[in-house]
Amino acid sequence: MASKPMHLVQNARRGPYATLTLRGEVIPSHPGQFYMLRGDWGLSPLLGRPISILGEEAARSEVRFLVKAVGEGSRILHALEPGDVVHATGPLGSGFPLSGWDPQSPVILLAGGVGVPPMVYLASRLSESGAGIIFCQGARTKEDLLLLDELEEMGVTPHLATDDGSAGHKGVVTELLARELEYQPGAVFACGPEAMLRSAARLCKGKAPCYVSLEAAMGCGYGVCLSCVTQVTKEGRTANQRICKEGPVFDAEALPWL
Amino acid sequence: MASKPMHLVQNARRGPYATLTLRGEVIPSHPGQFYMLRGDWGLSPLLGRPISILGEEAARSEVRFLVKAVGEGSRILHALEPGDVVHATGPLGSGFPLSGWDPQSPVILLAGGVGVPPMVYLASRLSESGAGIIFCQGARTKEDLLLLDELEEMGVTPHLATDDGSAGHKGVVTELLARELEYQPGAVFACGPEAMLRSAARLCKGKAPCYVSLEAAMGCGYGVCLSCVTQVTKEGRTANQRICKEGPVFDAEALPWL
Amino acid sequence: MALNLGVRVGNLQLKNPVMLASGCCGYALEMEEFFDLSLLGGYCLKGLCEGGSEGNPPPRLCETPGGLINSIGLQNIGIEAFLKEKAPKLRKAGSVMVANFYGHSVDEYAAAAERLQAEPCIAALEMNISCPNVKTGGIAFGTDPKLVHEVTAACRKATAKPLWVKLTPNVTDITETAKAAEDAGADALSCINTYPAMAIDVERRAFKINTRSGGLSGPAIKPLAVRAVYLVSKAVKIPVVGIGGISTWADAVEFMLAGASAVQVGTALFSNPLAPLEILEGMREYCARHGVEEISTLTGAAKDFERPSCNLPSRTK
């Protein structure tokens, strides 16, 4: 990892969503890793914001992110213009495990809300390695479905769910997961709202390995402040682990949820 | 006075100087008055910045300022783009007295540094009323001479002084004042660095009325915080007066300088 | 749904919880140029003493990250001049006027309280025992619970008007001075005054404030003040008026949830004289959004975090 200024070269906005392309020194990353991003925004907010990597063009020294404007920090990121400087620290965290499950059955990627970007990055890596991918994406409404064109480009046809039924299945995305698991249980990778992750963990229990990407308010993002911990149980011992360092991806079985 | 958002309609920059035109509800002002200006600059700096009025087009709901970028706040003002919102509180302070001196002899306006804008505003008002005007402007070098075109437009030919002799008299502007006072002592109005004001006050003592515009770090600009006081002696009694309210213009004789 | 913005601070009824803090609105007449004072819950005058004071030499103010340091030194025109020159104009303002005052000894405090007692347009007295910028009086009285008790008791005897005691946060345990003031008969506690602070100009290598130290105010101190209000409101039975870095409606609500019955806006007035009205409007909308019918029910209503496992804050719309 490194901490350095990068330059915004493109900002493609759609509603509250902005796909940012930053150029600078790029250290190769794994899907599920993230950066702490901080614009030249003075005193407030004080801290950078954790944003997952959406994609990486190492050859062009570019890394891409998708940011949803929700609060002070993300709104400033959303409003950035080409040429603006962003201080980027990363890549951070552990990322999704890219092996260690049954290579015969397809993996199921579950994405909700702004949990979509890291899953798209994961899908692109997996599809390069030739793995079978089932991609389930949930959103409140059609307009909040993300990155459908990128998925299409890599030949992945997502199963969609919206709360209002404006696209795909009317209901929550974990209903799609339940169906898939009955059909052919494969390893599950999930990123999205905590309720979605919990429900995915419950569905997978005893059936399929399930890796979830957690969120936390982060002080540093690189493991020194201990603000982002969650309890993790390994070999019968429960201890705090840092979401920014040992995570953000955890084996759902190890979390104090089930 | 009032406190309201105004819109920047024009920003003409030359080096560190920016002439800002703001549009909004404009309350008629006197030369020497100022506004507290604050961009949408979040937490820092916390306070607005006092900036003198350079001119006013009440009919067009416009008021103009000239800002020199020197620190955090003025740099943000300097960088504003048309359409940006500026919170403006004003007009504030007392302004220069527009009568009360011998109407026969011309008045001498003395301006140094970013003290030029209010003197140009004063010149425009005085020239409307038909008074004779001697305008002395001093600067470090040619590039720092300000608003020469505006003065020309109103038919005022300034006497210039620069430290390096790159334009006009080589030396300080108060040397021009000394000459003028010997020639024909009239009321003197001055705005600029404190050293200039003190020396003007000394030159005028016993010869000509002298009004100086003071600066201070201002908390509120409208008289409530008492951070901007200076000692003023009136009728033998010395007491604190607020530079933002009773000032910024004071009779030099009343200041604890001479 | 009708919304009742009214709050009570002891015996004093305010039409809404938003007041102006002492020293940040002068003698309130300057504020009238911006808005009608009667729109507010009330306002606190610049700290008055008998005979007045010229305060400290300049420089008296500097900015710090998210805050400012002041060392005005309680410059004021004096109680007599105030009553003669300013009070008559303020009588028409039709808002609750609280007279902030101080002295240099217990006797001076009591004498000042007695003198102000006579003026009918003063609704309450706010005793400043917490100014960090004067050598005698001020903070010297505010840090010792015994002295707090003594000076409060003396003023209590001197006036029948509601007596508010303005506490300094510069103590190890603010609940001790709070309880001392309560025991001695205070009707309410104003929480808090500024925090002693210092700034140095590195280019000049000189203190930025003439008196070296001054008092820190503004958004920077808000989380410290919220805690002080919380602790004090748990420790005493009399109402607490919350002060410290309030510049938005959410700040004002935060202080009420922490335990304040009303709030005062200080430093925020400098950069935005209309802040109190914007805060009031925002509180109104907040109440509507949350189905709050009596704004006074917000006082002390903060709860513990519902789901300890959840690490994320909610968003303020």
Place this chain on the structure above:
Amino acid sequence: MALNLGVRVGNLQLKNPVMLASGCCGYALEMEEFFDLSLLGGYCLKGLCEGGSEGNPPPRLCETPGGLINSIGLQNIGIEAFLKEKAPKLRKAGSVMVANFYGHSVDEYAAAAERLQAEPCIAALEMNISCPNVKTGGIAFGTDPKLVHEVTAACRKATAKPLWVKLTPNVTDITETAKAAEDAGADALSCINTYPAMAIDVERRAFKINTRSGGLSGPAIKPLAVRAVYLVSKAVKIPVVGIGGISTWADAVEFMLAGASAVQVGTALFSNPLAPLEILEGMREYCARHGVEEISTLTGAAKDFERPSCNLPSRTK
């Protein structure tokens, strides 16, 4: 002109005055991914205790204007685990390591000091008697001069290494606890730890931090910390290490002018891990610009404002 950046903190020589603050650089290994620790004056480890601690439940952190509140609750892996797992790797780092530690009783403090005494790569011990986020130990010891004396004396007996005492600012008069620590044999004073603070989420109407209160750090507290350093350095003869909101070179210089012999950078590391190097570079340029040959001559060099009549600050280029 040669510039000597070296400073002494008691018997300890630092190659420059910039250190990393405890709790903000973990066990320093994470920082090595960004830069070479030996570039710095030194670093303070996350507070250690015997047996370690899981700390407080989340949420543990929230932002405030210009600052942040934390309530980590001194989570640490324990002295034993530190010595076994981390210390061997740090021995190679070639920078001055200061071990921050705490206990829940005077005996535990002394035992911890003794245990750390044995490790050769530890250059000094920093006794944390000022953490606001643990119920016993921490701040409880730091607010009472008698207890400060007792616990410092006990640790003094237990170790021959330089002993720094980290003070809490949450006291009425910080010079009293400072003098108590000096009397009991402290070699230096670290000034200051965080300020007790609170924040409430108005939409949820819940405290933002699980333990309700936490400690405030960051730029917001800088002017409070500068004053503490100033007061303490005037009151004692031992050196003071300045801490609190330092994020730029000018902040670091400000603390030295106020009386600090060295400084620690904490919260600024979170938003900019490279801050310490940028601070060091800025201090170098500052010295060059001002003709300073020994950076240690800045300590305590702040003067009074030269021209009381002048109301304007100078500008930092």
